[in-house]
Amino acid sequence: MRALREAFGQFATGVAVITTVTAGGERAGVTVNSFTSVSLDPPLVLWCLSDRAPSAPLFLRAGRFVVNVLAADQGHLSQRFATPAADKFAGVELAGAPLPVLAGTLAHFVCRTERVYDGGDHHIFVGAVERYQRAEGEPLLFHAGRYREFWPELAIGGDRVAECA
Numbered sequence: 001m002r003a004l005r006e007a008f009g010q011f012a013t014g015v016a017v018i019t020t021v022t023a024g025g026e027r028a029g030v031t032v033n034s035f036t037s038v039s040l041d042p043p044l045v046l047w048c049l050s051d052r053a054p055s056a057p058l059f060l061r062a063g064r065f066v067v068n069v070l071a072a073d074q075g076h077l078s079q080r081f082a083t084p085a086a087d088k089f090a091g092v093e094l095a096g097a098p099l100p101v102l103a104g105t106l107a108h109f110v111c112r113t114e115r116v117y118d119g120g121d122h123h124i125f126v127g128a129v130e131r132y133q134r135a136e137g138e139p140l141l142f143h144a145g146r147y148r149e150f151w152p153e154l155a156i157g158g159d160r161v162a163e164c165a
């Protein structure tokens, strides 16, 4: 299992914090690197949550979530939301409520939970993007169990990659 985890970890990703709030006002936030865009039309995203995560029942109940894409200087937020705590949001600056939108991110996507698939020991949440916002900046990266720095100048056969979803 450890060997497989390490092999999966060779796939470099960004880092996002998925947040939500229930009708009763209970908030949850988890750090993930399993976020990906799925579809442009309709706009869909997905992310995966361990079925053993204490926050899983809350995300299943809430029916909505926000994907907060972390910037290079937000490693402390990644650590905060990856560590179980009574109130992960204590002292965290928010740019929106009641659905918690984190301040200072590169982008956020407010989503309605469209479907939840069984993904082995994870739930696969597919969200329909209701609104989003984007900012300029460098991303927080994750590879082989470590945070990494962005190397902005690498161009392969041109400045931009061909358009993709």
Ligand SMILES: Cc1cc2nc3c(=O)[nH]c(=O)nc-3n(C[C@H](O)[C@H](O)[C@H](O)COP(=O)(O)O)c2cc1C
Pocket: 015, 028, 029, 030, 031, 032, 033, 034, 035, 048, 049, 050, 053, 054, 055, 056, 078, 079, 081, 082, 083, 084, 085, 142
């Ligand atoms: C960079 C990074 C990426 C992570 N990606 C995921 C993920 O995609 N899915 C997941 O279930 N946990 C992931 N985790 C672990 C969760 O953030 C962690 O288990 C968290 O405590 C879960 O929140 P909860 O305890 O409030 O349920 C990741 C942790 C880090 C540091």
